[in-house]
Amino acid sequence: MISRRAFLGASAAAATFPLWGREIASAATPDTVQVAFDDKSGSGATYAYVTGTTPDNRLVILKADGTPYYPPSPSAPQTPLAEDCAIPVKSLAQVSVPKMSGARIYVVTDAKLDFFVNPGPAMVHPSFANTADPNHDRNWSFSEFTFNDDVLFANISYVDFVAIPMGLHLTTTGSGDQTVxxxxxxxxxxxxxxxxxxxxxxxxxxxxxxxxKPLRALSAEHRADRFAGYFDDYIGSVWEKYAGTDLTIDTQVPGLGKFSGRVGSEGKLTFSNGESFTKPATEDVWSCNSGPFALKDGDTQARKAFVPRLAAALNRTTLLDNPNQPDGEDPARFYRNAVTNHYARIVHGKLPDNRGYAFPYDDVSPGPDFSGAVQAGDPDTLTITINALR
Structure with missing residues (x-):
């Protein structure tokens, strides 16, 4: 089982659920996978960039002709790439991608992106948050993926922002097609x-x-200073409720099961296995990865399961109403509180199948797949559909 947090290298590898109803073929994946581009953007020029880290921990990015380039460590920060790595998708609509992890497929219309390398080497990715970044005012977005010996996993992410609408279609050699x-x-x-x-x-x-005109819409995490204390009253009500009644978390991990907890006199939500959580702040809800939700090496498998389920229920504002998380969660009841993650509510309201990450643990579910991910152990071609911004 792979989650978005797992492929990003987070320590929450066991935190979420498998993509329900899918089985991952057990045979080793091929050496390369095809990535194709279906350009429906209507732009005069569209470019793609594919970059990640190889299994032997080398930085890799495909060149404009689709061949791999391994940037050397530069002598100074912010060194421009020495090769042209803008794949012109209108003339090169498919490339062969080697195995890489923590990877991204960027697309940009009507301009190229500027990539830089820091000593290490480490890739300096385009920034949507830094107005001084040369890419800030360009029309770009990305999908995330990892491709290793076991699986190709790719997802559409709106965790940071919404910009160019994109879709995913994965064909396989035997396990069936998948579309988001x-x-x-x-x-x-x-x-x-x-x-x-x-x-x-x-x-x-x-x-x-x-x-x-609108170029992108950011998640609240990236304007956190504007939302100081936003969830405080809701979190306070949650803490008050579970001081007097049990909160049960289903880890959804085989053999681990469910745990119940209450808020004690010291103000911590403590579960029957001894794991405890201080009251989170608003910024912890947005990030899902700070304060009591920060995971670290050595954390128990149970804690790695508690964190996403608590963070998801707070973002969706269902934790106060449903003391059995995530069992019984109904998407129709997500985001119904006046104080909720309205960014996630609005994004999900525009998704035709309700699938796409609008916050980091948006794959927590009692069964239905909300994740916007495709994965297979026998991948053949991953097609990125690039739709028009306007």
């Missing part, structure tokens, strides 16, 4: 309008491009 349509073409405008209509700090999540 992602956001439809032109989704950014309605999402931006809904955030503005929500009012308050939500309107500040819309980033405009040089033409004054």
């Amino acid at each position: 349509p992602g956001l439809p073409a032109g989704s950014l405008g309605p999402i931006s309008d809904a955030l503005v209509a929500q009012g308050g700090p939500w309107a500040e999540l819309v980033d405009a491009g040089p033409d004054g």
